[in-house]
Amino acid sequence: MAGAGGVLYLTPIVFHQEAFSAGRVTGGVALAALAGTLGRFLSGVLLDRGLPCSLPVLLTVVSGLGGDSLLLGARHFGGYLAGQLLLGVAAGLFWPAIELAVPLTCPPLASARAFALVRSADALGVASGALLGAVLAGLDRLRAIYLVDMVCLLTLVVLLVRRPLPAAHPRGAAAADEKALGWLPPLLPLLAVVLVATALPALMQSALPLDLVRGGLRRPPLPNSLGALLVGLQLGLLVLLQWPVGQAMARRPVGVGLGLSLGCFAGGTVMLALSALTDHGFVLLLAAQLPLALGEAAFLPTATEAVVEMAPLTHRGLAMALFSQCFALSAFAAPLLAGWLLDGQGHGVGLWLGMALVCLLTLPLLRFLGRPGAGSPGR
Numbered sequence: 001m002a003g004a005g006g007v008l009y010l011t012p013i014v015f016h017q018e019a020f021s022a023g024r025v026t027g028g029v030a031l032a033a034l035a036g037t038l039g040r041f042l043s044g045v046l047l048d049r050g051l052p053c054s055l056p057v058l059l060t061v062v063s064g065l066g067g068d069s070l071l072l073g074a075r076h077f078g079g080y081l082a083g084q085l086l087l088g089v090a091a092g093l094f095w096p097a098i099e100l101a102v103p104l105t106c107p108p109l110a111s112a113r114a115f116a117l118v119r120s121a122d123a124l125g126v127a128s129g130a131l132l133g134a135v136l137a138g139l140d141r142l143r144a145i146y147l148v149d150m151v152c153l154l155t156l157v158v159l160l161v162r163r164p165l166p167a168a169h170p171r172g173a174a175a176a177d178e179k180a181l182g183w184l185p186p187l188l189p190l191l192a193v194v195l196v197a198t199a200l201p202a203l204m205q206s207a208l209p210l211d212l213v214r215g216g217l218r219r220p221p222l223p224n225s226l227g228a229l230l231v232g233l234q235l236g237l238l239v240l241l242q243w244p245v246g247q248a249m250a251r252r253p254v255g256v257g258l259g260l261s262l263g264c265f266a267g268g269t270v271m272l273a274l275s276a277l278t279d280h281g282f283v284l285l286l287a288a289q290l291p292l293a294l295g296e297a298a299f300l301p302t303a304t305e306a307v308v309e310m311a312p313l314t315h316r317g318l319a320m321a322l323f324s325q326c327f328a329l330s331a332f333a334a335p336l337l338a339g340w341l342l343d344g345q346g347h348g349v350g351l352w353l354g355m356a357l358v359c360l361l362t363l364p365l366l367r368f369l370g371r372p373g374a375g376s377p378g379r
Contacts, residue, residue: 039092
């Protein structure tokens, strides 16, 4: 995840330096998310057909290397879009397979704790990549983030050759009940909550870097290197919080973790909005990173564990694909809306206040997760 951290969070700054508008930058992020929908469904279908989790991950490497190569040299919008398209497909193939591999490989460790551990490793990798990107930005070599990602992808191939990932079940095991969709309706409230919560990481990757370097109503623009460093700060906090928060949430019903996440996201985005209204907004920007990191630390392992608890074994590949699809849909819609608001208003006040309101309005959905037939809310 170290390579992905730099690419996800700092690509907007790379192409801001190429004088792309906010709409064009976030439009490329949205295209990557749309392309990821194909990769996610393909990954889910392959997994439910009994193929090993390693296969979609290896396909990820091929697509990711192509996307990094294009973005490394892109100077025009066409090259940027093509690179984002390939990276989107790569992400779509990767996540359902990796998420499903966790409960398959974690025994005797409980899956809830395993997801907390995996999310901690994710956070450490992403934060390392973003902080390395901040160093590269200070050296005026920010595009080298794509070279870092290529090295990480090739390392992933070596790891998979040495320790292949298993299959969820024997081939054909899902054929007898492939038309039975009784497992899907109980997942819908959870997927709705996930759809909203995943908009925040998408905005942290696309809109926040642009908001930082463009400035607010009174908050002055930050230098590219300082903007990258602030993004790295949030990811560093996530590294510190992920394991203790994930462990705490593993002992509680999934609704507790998801409620904490939405509340923290609402508080953090309000602080981001207020930061634009003062000459000393940098202090509020710094303070907002704590609730945003806490919300993400509570959300990621909790939501993934909820899918494992609520989906039958023979359909967990498709269930993970649907779960991961929420990330793709949020990453498609949120950056487009963010780019439109940033270009139209010239600041992020409306964007961040609107996001806080949506998070608060989503909280009532959590009561449906504990109803009979909605899967066990406990661990």
